[in-house]
């Protein structure tokens with residue numbers, strides 16, 4: 001039987017894991033503008049592109065897809081945070097680079 005099915009529910013662990021996921025997601029959500037600071041209207045480049053996000057997902061899947069010890073929840077939070085930045089930027093008139 002899988003560990004998460006036999007483990008007792010611990011609300012403090014859920015809160016702590018959620019806080020960690022939120023923090024990682026928030027940092028990842030800001031990362032595209034850290035890598036390519038919005039100093040000019042045309043700052044969005046490679047790190048703001050869907051191909052880069054796809055490469056991140058691909059690399060994460062290759063590196064951690066079969067891992068039993070990797071913090072997959074935090075990795076997922078990172079990818080969702082990064083992707084949410086691109087989704088938000090993509091819905092502006094300037095959009096994302098292709």
Ligand SMILES: [Zn+2]
Pocket residue numbers: 032033048085089
């Ligand atoms: Zn941006």
